[in-house]
Amino acid sequence: MEEKAKVYAISEKGLLQTKELYQYILDTSVFSRELQPLKELREVCAIHPRAWMSTAPDAGQFMAILLQLLNAKRTIEIGVFTGYSLLLTALNIPEDGKIVAIDVDRAAYEIGLPVIKKAGVEHKIDFIESEALQALDEIVQNPDAEGSFDFAFVDADKVNFWNYHERLMKLVKVGGVAIYDNTLWRGTVAMPEDAVRQKLKEGRKLTIEFNNLLAKDARVQICHASIGDGMTICRRIS
Numbered sequence: 001m002e003e004k005a006k007v008y009a010i011s012e013k014g015l016l017q018t019k020e021l022y023q024y025i026l027d028t029s030v031f032s033r034e035l036q037p038l039k040e041l042r043e044v045c046a047i048h049p050r051a052w053m054s055t056a057p058d059a060g061q062f063m064a065i066l067l068q069l070l071n072a073k074r075t076i077e078i079g080v081f082t083g084y085s086l087l088l089t090a091l092n093i094p095e096d097g098k099i100v101a102i103d104v105d106r107a108a109y110e111i112g113l114p115v116i117k118k119a120g121v122e123h124k125i126d127f128i129e130s131e132a133l134q135a136l137d138e139i140v141q142n143p144d145a146e147g148s149f150d151f152a153f154v155d156a157d158k159v160n161f162w163n164y165h166e167r168l169m170k171l172v173k174v175g176g177v178a179i180y181d182n183t184l185w186r187g188t189v190a191m192p193e194d195a196v197r198q199k200l201k202e203g204r205k206l207t208i209e210f211n212n213l214l215a216k217d218a219r220v221q222i223c224h225a226s227i228g229d230g231m232t233i234c235r236r237i238s
Helices: 002-013 019-030 036-046 057-070 084-092 106-118 132-140 158-171 185-190 198-215
Strands: 074-078 098-103 125-129 149-154 172-181 220-225 231-236
Touching: 019 057, 036 057, 036 084, 036 106, 057 084, 057 149, 057 172, 057 231, 074 084, 074 132, 074 158, 084 098, 084 106, 084 149, 098 106, 098 132, 106 125, 132 158, 149 158, 158 172, 158 198, 185 198, 198 220, 198 231
Parallel strands: 074 098, 074 149, 098 125, 149 172
Antiparallel strands: 172 231, 220 231
């Protein structure tokens, strides 16, 4: 099962020029440091038909460092799937920290839930089964929620990324961080459209539009990192 997890990570998540180099990073710096609950959840997810949707383990390692540097205590996650990034966040915030986790698919979340319970961090998670925009709009209406989150992670439908960003700019505090996943879209953002596989074209278009909007957003300091399938880190500055 470990090998299956590696195959998914290499074929679907890596943007480095060779599979061998990416595997070297995983074997040397990622898998050797990966906490046991995360390894268990990754192995559970590896046999799922949509395993490619899970957060890449090297991207998770990067997120863990950011969470600790921020001393994040209250976070929000849009798009949960089986919960790898959710579990990672729960393991890297304080015992009294809280995560608002939003996803329309509770069934996928429950695949990873036994591992989350075993890790002893379920009490940190407030799972909301809902369309994300609806849930975010309800949260935004609460005046106490404004600027109350230290960290946000978005790995959901690309068509609404900018809508999520607008709401997160109200919810994430100044100095807080929002991360958007898949912002290099298998590398297709830099390809001519006619060279892109048909099933990737719509996502490519939406991702390029989102990247361009973020690049012009004066509210955030950004870093576009070639980790996993591309991650854009936005630090709110105003």
